[in-house]
Amino acid sequence: MRDMVRGPDALAVRLRAGDASALEELFERDGGPAFRLAYRVLRDAPAAEDAVQEAFAQLWERAPSLNTSGSLRSLLMTMVHRRALDQVRSRRRWPSAPVEGEALLRIDERATELLERVIEEVSSEALRLRLRGALLALPPEQRTVVELSHGGGLSLPEIASQEGVSLGTVKSRLRLAMQKLSLALKDEALP
Amino acid sequence: MTCDELLEVLPAYALGVLEPEEQAAAEAHLAECGEHDSELVELRATSLALDLLREDEPAPESLRARVAAIPAGHGAPRRVGASRHWWLAAAAVVALLAVFAAGWGTHAVLDGGGGTSGVPASAVQYAYALQGANGEFVSFTGVEGASTVTVKMAGLSRLPSGQLYRLWAIRDGQWVKIGQCNTNAQGGWLGDFAFALNSGEALAVTVESTSADPQAPGAPILRTQG
Numbered sequence: 001m002r003d004m005v006r007g008p009d010a011l012a013v014r015l016r017a018g019d020a021s022a023l024e025e026l027f028e029r030d031g032g033p034a035f036r037l038a039y040r041v042l043r044d045a046p047a048a049e050d051a052v053q054e055a056f057a058q059l060w061e062r063a064p065s066l067n068t069s070g071s072l073r074s075l076l077m078t079m080v081h082r083r084a085l086d087q088v089r090s091r092r093r094w095p096s097a098p099v100e101g102e103a104l105l106r107i108d109e110r111a112t113e114l115l116e117r118v119i120e121e122v123s124s125e126a127l128r129l130r131l132r133g134a135l136l137a138l139p140p141e142q143r144t145v146v147e148l149s150h151g152g153g154l155s156l157p158e159i160a161s162q163e164g165v166s167l168g169t170v171k172s173r174l175r176l177a178m179q180k181l182s183l184a185l186k187d188e189a190l191p
Numbered sequence: 192m193t194c195d196e197l198l199e200v201l202p203a204y205a206l207g208v209l210e211p212e213e214q215a216a217a218e219a220h221l222a223e224c225g226e227h228d229s230e231l232v233e234l235r236a237t238s239l240a241l242d243l244l245r246e247d248e249p250a251p252e253s254l255r256a257r258v259a260a261i262p263a264g265h266g267a268p269r270r271v272g273a274s275r276h277w278w279l280a281a282a283a284v285v286a287l288l289a290v291f292a293a294g295w296g297t298h299a300v301l302d303g304g305g306g307t308s309g310v311p312a313s314a315v316q317y318a319y320a321l322q323g324a325n326g327e328f329v330s331f332t333g334v335e336g337a338s339t340v341t342v343k344m345a346g347l348s349r350l351p352s353g354q355l356y357r358l359w360a361i362r363d364g365q366w367v368k369i370g371q372c373n374t375n376a377q378g379g380w381l382g383d384f385a386f387a388l389n390s391g392e393a394l395a396v397t398v399e400s401t402s403a404d405p406q407a408p409g410a411p412i413l414r415t416q417g
Contacts, residue, residue: 040207045251046381049254053261107235118236122243131244135244155209161352175199175202181240181241182236
């Protein structure tokens with residue numbers, strides 16, 4: 001389900017007119033998800049801040065020619081994702097800098113177009129509602145594992161200890177939950 | 192690790208929550224076997240999508256100041272790459288040694304003047320650091336009056352399951368919890384806590400059991416003097 005016919009984004013119109021307070025309002029609205037998106041790619045808070053700041057600076061530079069009928073959130077998130085990937089490439093040039101999750105980074109680079117399509121789709125209200133619905137429809141024990149691992153940053157053994165279940169049970173709950181959420185996303189945004 | 196074993200942990204790998212040993216085993220398998228790429232793409236996409244759902248969690252306060260400075264031309268990205276936070280840590284150590292001449296259990300205000308790159312001149316930045324005798328290092332950085340504090344830890348062993356590092360501010364004699372975390376296999380951690388640190392407050396780090404009373408501190412392994 002995609003957004004219906006939309007009018008110009010008021011924030012985009014104000015940005016295009018050079019209204020600096022619109023940039024702050026955009027940060028209020030989308031700064032949190034933008035930071036988490038960058039952090040998910042980089043796993044480094046200062047680097048994620050750099051990526052988000054660069055994206056906002058780039059958006060501000062381009063504001064005079066902004067397409068006000070497009071989704072501002074989608075544009076910002078795509079810029080953040082690209083700046084984060086730029087930093088990943090830059091890190092590889094520093095031999096001493098840690099590069100975690102090499103296979104994930106490879107996926108991020110190989111599937112950039114697809115991931116950005118997902119980012120664009122999830123920036124629409126309709127798909128966010130659908131995904132949030134899928135999250136709420138999970139059995140509580142599966143939702144808890146997703147929230148503690150994805151949002152809370154706890155390791156699987158820490159979750160097992162907190163929930164009083166075996167590590168295998170935690171892995172199984174997470175796998176089932178992510179399969180359901182992937183399916184919900186796949187119906188709309190993935191090929 | 193076999194393909195079946197990998198499939199068990201692939202969601203956790205995509206979320207970045209595997210233990211270091213399992214992460215390394217998953218990496219090794221994925222480097223050799225391309226069978227799981229399409230599933231990993233789906234899981235990665237789902238993980239990014241979940242991040243975009245968490246709209247109620249604000250970005251770090253320090254980032255807000257940097258973005259607010261962009262229209263005035265003070266928000267040029269800081270192009271110092273991977274070395275920036277190491278510079279901060281190194282500066283903290285230098286200041287500690289300069290001010291106190293001995294490292295253990297002390298702290299120092301590094302920059303009370305504000306106005307560094309990307310931060311408005313009116314924003315006062317602070318940086319406090321605790322240093323142990325065996326290379327343990329914990330820094331607390333942020334902007335005065337902001338509701339988040341960025342904590343960097345280095346040289347602290349990763350604790351076994353069931354234990355966590357807990358960070359405290361000692362406010363008017365009362366121990367107030369800043370947050371809790373565990374370090375990675377390399378002994379490091381970096382992240383933000385929703386906590387407004389006031390200047391002049393003493394700081395401490397304890398090791399706690401996850402089942403312990405979250406408001407009752409144990410013996411500190413690092414703390415400010417006095």
